[in-house]
Every structure is written in C-alpha cells, then in structure tokens.
Amino acid sequence: MNPQNAIGIFDSGFGGLTVFKSIAQKLPDYNYIYLGDNARSPYGDHSFETVYQYTLECVEWLFQQGCPLVILACNTASAKALRNIQQLDLPKKYPNHRVLGVIRPTAEVIGNFSQSKHIGVMGTRGTVNSNSYPIEIHHFFPSVEVHQQSCPMWVPLIENGEHLHAGADYFVEQYIHQLMHQSADIDTILLACTHYPLLVPKIETYLPEKVRLIAQGDIVANSLTDYLQRHPEIEGKLAKTRQRIFYTSGEVSVFDQHASVFLEEEISSLKIKI
Structure with missing residues (x-):
C-alpha cells in the first residue's frame, strides 16, 4: 500500500537518494515515494528528447500514485526535461500538480x-x-x-x-x-x-x-521547506504520517544494496515497469 499524498522524489538511478536523505531529515513528518529509473540509467548521455520522455513517464507514474508534488532529484532531468514539463504538460494535463528541480x-x-x-x-x-x-x-x-x-x-x-x-x-x-x-x-x-x-x-x-x-542535498531541502511555506495550497495536500516507500525499474537486489550505501540504512524496494 502506497503512502497517501506523498512527496514524490525521482532520479534516473541512485543519486537522488542523497537529496531524499537531506529532505527527509529536514522534513521528517511527510510521506515520500522514491522512484529510481535504474533500468534506463544513466540519463547523462541521452538526448534532450529521450530524457524528457523518460522523465515525463516517471513523473506521471508518481502522479498516479497520488503524489501532488514531485521533486526531480536529478540534474540531468532538471536540465533537459523540467522546463517542458512545467510549461507544456502541467498546464494542459495536471494543473493541480507541481514539479520542482534541483538546478x-x-x-x-x-x-x-x-x-x-x-x-x-x-x-x-x-x-x-x-x-x-x-x-x-x-x-x-x-x-x-x-x-x-x-x-x-x-x-x-x-x-x-x-x-x-x-x-x-x-x-x-x-x-x-x-x-x-x-x-x-x-x-x-x-x-x-x-x-x-x-x-x-x-x-x-x-x-x-x-x-x-x-x-546539493541541504540546499534543495532548505528550498523545499521555503516553497511549502510559501505555497499552502500545495502543502495542505501532503500527508504527514512518516511513511516512505522506494521503487526501482531495475533489479531490486541491486537497488537495495546500493541504496543502503547512499542512505546509510537498510531498505527494501519494489520493482515496477514503466
């Protein structure tokens, strides 16, 4: 069972876990869903069009899990996809959702x-x-x-x-x-x-x-804290029951092993197909 009204955090792989860790330490009461698109990572050498397509698919998946707010905890996705998602996709299809980046x-x-x-x-x-x-x-x-x-x-x-x-x-x-x-x-x-x-x-x-x-972790966490204070219409949609769940499009055992290094704690993830 997914946590309700969670903050979605997306990365092409494991790196976004460093941002998740800082955000969760700064804002521990909120629910979180983390998605790593490990099956298609790394994004760094893909074209703008491919990164945009992959990122949008993952953002929409997080929206479907009930996340009203998604953080692109990935510099490549923030650089190559965020502007299009904010300007083209959200106004037309998801006017009540928000996507933020790290840049x-x-x-x-x-x-x-x-x-x-x-x-x-x-x-x-x-x-x-x-x-x-x-x-x-x-x-x-x-x-x-x-x-x-x-x-x-x-x-x-x-x-x-x-x-x-x-x-x-x-x-x-x-x-x-x-x-x-x-x-x-x-x-x-x-x-x-x-x-x-x-x-x-x-x-x-x-x-x-x-x-x-x-x-960037603490910078992004501080910025998100400020954003939620300035946008009560978004903050009010977020549940605070301290639930967290991790998903990967790659192999669960590999993700869990690496995630434990990034987070310095053991986790158990679930696999999805995007």
Missing part, C-alpha cells in the same frame, strides 16, 4: 559561497552541455564566472561500487585537474550531480586548500 534552488544561493566569484560546476555531459547552470547562476549572480567540467566516468564508478577503490583516483584527479586548469581563481566547486557526494572523500584529496566543495 534553480542551487543557482539561487551558490554565488554566496564564493569570494573570488569564480565557481566550478562538475556534472554529467548532459548537464554540462545543457549550459543550465551558467544560465541560471547568471540570473542571480551576474558577476560570477562559471567554469564547467563534465565527469562521465564518475556515475559509472559509483553505480558499480568502485568509487572508494584505488582505481577511481585517476578519474577524480583528472577531472579536478581539468576544471582547475580553466581558472586558478576557482574557490567553490558545485557537485552538480546527486551521485557525486559519495566521492567527496576522494575529491577533497585532490582539491587545493582554498577550494570549498558544495553538494
């Missing part, structure tokens, strides 16, 4: 962390190629210089459980070096993929001392 709330605050006004953004190819972060950040911080670096090997390393092994060091060092080579003035790096917090211990090993590393 805008991050862009609204990330400039506050930088003294030099040079920020590095590390993400998937899809997120970097979309140019969503430079565009959004410049809306709020016009004087900030944004330097981007795609890290195509990081998600596969994490999803295959290799991220803490010695073999991951080469790719961590390589991408950090490529980013810092763009500007010696970078003093803040945004991890613009929700998988990447699992690599923080290794990333910090290769960062210059002056550079601050920012993950």
Whole structure:
C-alpha cells in the first residue's frame, strides 16, 4: 500500500537518494515515494528528447500514485526535461500538480559561497552541455564566472561500487585537474550531480586548500521547506504520517544494496515497469 499524498522524489538511478536523505531529515513528518529509473540509467548521455520522455513517464507514474508534488532529484532531468514539463504538460494535463528541480534552488544561493566569484560546476555531459547552470547562476549572480567540467566516468564508478577503490583516483584527479586548469581563481566547486557526494572523500584529496566543495542535498531541502511555506495550497495536500516507500525499474537486489550505501540504512524496494 502506497503512502497517501506523498512527496514524490525521482532520479534516473541512485543519486537522488542523497537529496531524499537531506529532505527527509529536514522534513521528517511527510510521506515520500522514491522512484529510481535504474533500468534506463544513466540519463547523462541521452538526448534532450529521450530524457524528457523518460522523465515525463516517471513523473506521471508518481502522479498516479497520488503524489501532488514531485521533486526531480536529478540534474540531468532538471536540465533537459523540467522546463517542458512545467510549461507544456502541467498546464494542459495536471494543473493541480507541481514539479520542482534541483538546478534553480542551487543557482539561487551558490554565488554566496564564493569570494573570488569564480565557481566550478562538475556534472554529467548532459548537464554540462545543457549550459543550465551558467544560465541560471547568471540570473542571480551576474558577476560570477562559471567554469564547467563534465565527469562521465564518475556515475559509472559509483553505480558499480568502485568509487572508494584505488582505481577511481585517476578519474577524480583528472577531472579536478581539468576544471582547475580553466581558472586558478576557482574557490567553490558545485557537485552538480546527486551521485557525486559519495566521492567527496576522494575529491577533497585532490582539491587545493582554498577550494570549498558544495553538494546539493541541504540546499534543495532548505528550498523545499521555503516553497511549502510559501505555497499552502500545495502543502495542505501532503500527508504527514512518516511513511516512505522506494521503487526501482531495475533489479531490486541491486537497488537495495546500493541504496543502503547512499542512505546509510537498510531498505527494501519494489520493482515496477514503466
């Protein structure tokens, strides 16, 4: 039995669990349904059209489970699908539902962390190629210089459980070096993929001392808290019985094993076909 009137949280795989964890810690009373589209992940190298199609299918599935609000806890989906869903699909088919992403709330605050006004953004190819972060950040911080670096090997390393092994060091060092080579003035790096917090211990090993590393979980959780306070018409639809359920389109045993690493607790998921 699904929890009623839950907040839906969607990701292409496991990474959104880092956002879910922060949101659930900040807002523990609400009901949650998490969906990982692991059978079709990673989304990072798919076209805009494919990511939009996949994301919309998952959002609509969460709507069907009774979620009036869905969080795209996935940077690629937020970059490639959110605008179309908000502007094309919700007004026509789901006017009483809301879908939020992770890029805008991050862009609204990330400039506050930088003294030099040079920020590095590390993400998937899809997120970097979309140019969503430079565009959004410049809306709020016009004087900030944004330097981007795609890290195509990081998600596969994490999803295959290799991220803490010695073999991951080469790719961590390589991408950090490529980013810092763009500007010696970078003093803040945004991890613009929700998988990447699992690599923080290794990333910090290769960062210059002056550079601050920012993950998105707490930023998104704080933004959602503010959103619910400002939108009582949405908040009033959400039940608060502390129920949580996890779904995956992939293999349950694999999802549960990886999810326990992301969440630092054991879970039991259910499999669906989208």
